[in-house]
Every structure is written in structure tokens, then in C-alpha cells.
Amino acid sequence: MASNLLAESDNDSDVETSEDPDKQALDYVSRVLTTQTLKDRLHNLPLPLGSQDESHHRNLDLKKSPVAGDDDEDSSFLLLPLELILQILSHLDPRFILTVLPQVCRTLRYIVTEEVTWKIRVQKRVSANFPVVEQENFDWPAACIELEEQLSHWPDNGKKAEHFSLNDGHFASVDAVLLLEGGSLCVSGSRDRNVSLWDLRDLGKGQGKVNVKVLGTEKTGTHKGWAWSLASCGNLLASGSWDSTVKIWDMGAEGQQVGDIKGRAAILCLAFQPDILVAGSYDKRVSVYDPRAANPLIKTRKIHSSPVLCLVADDRHIVSGSEDRTLVVFDRRANAVLQRMPLDNYLFCMSYEAPQLWAGDNQGMIHVYGSHGGTFQSLRSFDVGHMSQVTGIWHSAGALYTTSTDKTMKVHIPTDPPRTLHTEPHSSVVNGVSVAGRTVAAASGAQTVEIWRFPE
Structure with missing residues (x-):
């Protein structure tokens, strides 16, 4: 169909118009772009998205950090509960987290590469459903970087x-x-x-x-x-x-x-x-x-x-x-x-x-x-x-x-x-x-x- x-x-087979382009453009602006007061809003907008699926938390236990490898055994930081580690990392720049921490040790590399790390961080920043369109292979670290930069750029009236x-x-x-x-x-x-x-x-x-x-x-x-x-x-x-x-x-x-x-x-x-x-x-x-x-x-x-x-x-x-x-x-x-x-x-x-x-x-x-x-x-x-x-x-x-x-x-x-x-x-x-x-x-x-x- x-x-x-x-x-x-x-x-x-349409005949090509010979109308003066300037007149046509002015008519278009008068019709389409004339500033007008907004009409009554639609009352039946779609309902907001439901809350994020909590099942994504299953990969990381927030009560304890991942098991440290042999190269991590001297780090008391990694013995902290994962929830506390994530709270500490939330004060660091996300670009620094992505580029530097994976080179420190295997455990930090594991934390940084886990999608849930970034989901939790974003949720704490915005306290709203994000992203609007659910999708596979969403780049959470890149989204987090952009979002945090946006939040830091525009406070105090820009x-x-x-x-x-x-x-x-x-x-x-x-x-x-x-x-x-x-x-x-x-x-x-x-x-x-x-x-x-x-x-x-x-x-x-x-x-x-x-x-x-x-x-x-x-x-x-x-x-x-x-x-x-x-x-x-x-x-x-x-x-x-x-x-x-x-x-x-x-x-x-x-x-x-x-x-x-x-x-x-x-x-x-x-x-x-x-x-x-x-x-x-x-x-x-x-x-x-x-x-x-x-x-x-x-x-x-x-x-x-x-x-x-x-x-x-x-x-x-x-x-x-x-x-x-x-x-x-x-x-x-x-x-x-x-x-x-x-x-x-x-x-x-x-x-x-x-x-x-x-x-x-x-x-x-x-x-x-x-x-x-x-x-x-x-x-x-x-x-x-x-x-x-x-x-x-x-x-x-x-x-x-x-x-x-x-x-x-x-x-x-x-x-x-x-x-x-x-x-x-x-x-x-x-x-x-x-x-x-x-x-x-x-x-x-x-x-x-x-x-x-x-x-x-």
C-alpha cells in the first residue's frame, strides 16, 4: 500500500512555478512564521515513563566492593563498600575516571566499565527518567560527561x-x-x-x-x-x-x-x-x-x-x-x-x-x-x-x-x-x-x- x-x-509532470521567489518567501513567512500566542495545551499528553528497571543493579553489590586481585591487595580504599567508593568517585571528573582509573588496577577498571556505575551516577545527578527513549548499547559514560558539563556550564544565568x-x-x-x-x-x-x-x-x-x-x-x-x-x-x-x-x-x-x-x-x-x-x-x-x-x-x-x-x-x-x-x-x-x-x-x-x-x-x-x-x-x-x-x-x-x-x-x-x-x-x-x-x-x-x- x-x-x-x-x-x-x-x-x-508539475509545471515549474514562475512566482517571484522574494514574494513567495514573504508569503511563506507571513503564513508559517508569524509570531502568535500559544493555543490551549493538549490535556491528554502521554504519561511519563515508569521508573527505571531496578534489575540492572544485580551486577554490582552495593554493600561490598568487587573482590580485589593480587595487584590490589595493598589498597585499603578498595576494601570499602562499593556504595562508598561510588560516592567518592562522584566527586571526580568523569573524563578523569574514564581515562585514568582503569590504568590503576583491575578492580577500578571493573568498576569504571560497569554500566550500572554510570546509571547510578546519572540518576543521582538528575533524579528523573533518563534517557527518554530506551535503547540498547546506550553510551552511558558519554551521556554522563555531556550531562554533567551541561549542568556545570549553565548555572547562575549562564x-x-x-x-x-x-x-x-x-x-x-x-x-x-x-x-x-x-x-x-x-x-x-x-x-x-x-x-x-x-x-x-x-x-x-x-x-x-x-x-x-x-x-x-x-x-x-x-x-x-x-x-x-x-x-x-x-x-x-x-x-x-x-x-x-x-x-x-x-x-x-x-x-x-x-x-x-x-x-x-x-x-x-x-x-x-x-x-x-x-x-x-x-x-x-x-x-x-x-x-x-x-x-x-x-x-x-x-x-x-x-x-x-x-x-x-x-x-x-x-x-x-x-x-x-x-x-x-x-x-x-x-x-x-x-x-x-x-x-x-x-x-x-x-x-x-x-x-x-x-x-x-x-x-x-x-x-x-x-x-x-x-x-x-x-x-x-x-x-x-x-x-x-x-x-x-x-x-x-x-x-x-x-x-x-x-x-x-x-x-x-x-x-x-x-x-x-x-x-x-x-x-x-x-x-x-x-x-x-x-x-x-x-x-x-x-x-x-x-x-x-x-x-x-
Whole structure:
């Protein structure tokens, strides 16, 4: 049935629109992005997750430490009850625990490598259900590191962060932002039609301004329409525009243009994988390209009935959200629509790392979906305090960032429910967020790129 549905919607005979892209973009913003007061919340949200299964404690007896080996027999520390050892370790930096303690002795190596050690530590830190999506092979040590760093970075209204407002690169609203190379570079797309490359390596050093370069050689701008979407893979960067083009840039060659893909309509969202580039467009289509090929278009499908606002992809799925209030899962291997999920509101942004998909909608709500057996299930919906559209979301194992047209960026711990650590007010709408290492970047409607950076 999915294949038939796909075939019916695969209409490649549509006449290409000749509407002025600037007028089309203004109409879109008026319809989709107009700031509005939040409607009444849904009263029947899914129930919170049950408490963690206590069976995972069976591997470690908290009343005594593991039996010490011959190389440990002189250590009185290891004769302490394991519960006390874990309490002592809780005061040490988790990176130190992971890198140094396993080299001390066999017993400490055993404690450090036990999953329950990190589960107990996380539970004491957050006192809430975590993670929201249960999954096999969850990296508890990495999640613990991220979570503890998040907790240490944002107390006291974020005073530990250095904040910079970059205002020399654009003369119109910034609608897309993306950090590259671990946060040393930043790329921004704006309604001034430019894609700007910022070198953040000398940010905060001396009184000199941050070096910024506009990508492309055309005097009229990087694109001929608003630069609206960004995505990267390896050294390659893709920028999508209301001029219906996707341009490819080689960041290893100082941002030299290496590709130019002509689409049928405005490019509203992008996802970049090692083998494909996926674009969602105003004409309701999801298109798949091979940017390395002379004829890059692989396939294009009209799988929505309204513009495609956000999408994500991996080696198995393409997941897209549209103004038609549906979430569609496309199976890359079967070349067919696998799932079509109706929604109460439309999704505006997504952050995905299997099996967790986090998304923000036009009513300020956050939704969590889990992929199991190839299909996605709606698991949780959260009100994190946004009063209008969630324009950007970035999720990792231990951190969650959201931006909104309510003129705020919010910082959370991704527990069930999320714990908000900090709300950063702004003078204008905040259109997107990107995080890499110790750097956070946000796109501002005030024609700036906002940067927060934490010391080593």
C-alpha cells in the first residue's frame, strides 16, 4: 500500500512555478512564521515513563566492593563498600575516571566499565527518567560527561559562558546557522541572500573583529534568494535558498564552490549523508541528490500536500515534516513510504540520532519519537515554556537546546520531562541553533549570529 501511495504522489509532470521567489518567501513567512500566542495545551499528553528497571543493579553489590586481585591487595580504599567508593568517585571528573582509573588496577577498571556505575551516577545527578527513549548499547559514560558539563556550564544565568554577538556579516535576518570543525568555524545563511563563513578560532582574543567571508563570487550575493537552510558532511557544506538552488562548498578549500544543483522550488531544509544529499522544498517534494554526479538528481517525490519544513536522514530512513501536519518516514532501501503519521500541529525543526527523534512544532511544543523495528512511534510531548514556534532544536545524549520566535533560546537536560537550566532572552526572534564542543551558535532575526563559548 505504501508503494501505491508513493506512486500516486510521484508526479513529475508539475509545471515549474514562475512566482517571484522574494514574494513567495514573504508569503511563506507571513503564513508559517508569524509570531502568535500559544493555543490551549493538549490535556491528554502521554504519561511519563515508569521508573527505571531496578534489575540492572544485580551486577554490582552495593554493600561490598568487587573482590580485589593480587595487584590490589595493598589498597585499603578498595576494601570499602562499593556504595562508598561510588560516592567518592562522584566527586571526580568523569573524563578523569574514564581515562585514568582503569590504568590503576583491575578492580577500578571493573568498576569504571560497569554500566550500572554510570546509571547510578546519572540518576543521582538528575533524579528523573533518563534517557527518554530506551535503547540498547546506550553510551552511558558519554551521556554522563555531556550531562554533567551541561549542568556545570549553565548555572547562575549562564555567567560561565563568554557571549559574543557577531554583527558584521549580514544586513538582514539570519535564518540558518551551523558550526563546523568542532566549533572553530561557523556558517550562517541570511535573508540578505548571503552565506557567511566565520572563523571563530581567534574569537575573544584581542580587540580585532572576527574574520568573516561571504561564500561565492557573485556581487549580488551567495544566492539569488534568501539563504534559508544549511547542512554539512565531512568537508562539504550545502546551502539551500528560496532561489530554488542548492550550492555545494568545499570547506577544505576555503569555501570554494564545487557544485550547483537546480531544484524546482524553494529549498526549505537539507540533510547531508556520505552518499546522498536530501532536500525538502516548497513544492511539497523530498528530493534525493548525489552531489558528486554530473546529473545529481537521483529521485524526487511529492510525499506531502504542503511545503516540506524539516527533515532528517540516515543510511536507512528519510523522515520529513510538513505544513500539512504529517510526519512521513521514507524507507531508502525499499524506495517507498513506510509510514505516514498525522499530527495535531506541524513540525518546524528536527534533531535525530537513531533511535531518538526530537522535534519542535508551531505551537511551541517539543515532541519525542522513537524508532523501533523500522517504524517511528510518538512517545512524549513536552511544554518547555516556549510561547510560539520552536524554530530550532539540537539534541544529544546529555544536552538539549531550543530556539523560538518568542525571542528566547532555552537550555535543557533531555530528561523526562526536560529540565530547563537557562533561558536566554533576545531582542528579536531566534531562528535556529547549532552546538559543537564547547561552542553554541544561534541565528538571530536582529541580523546577528550569537555565540556562547565555555572555557576548557
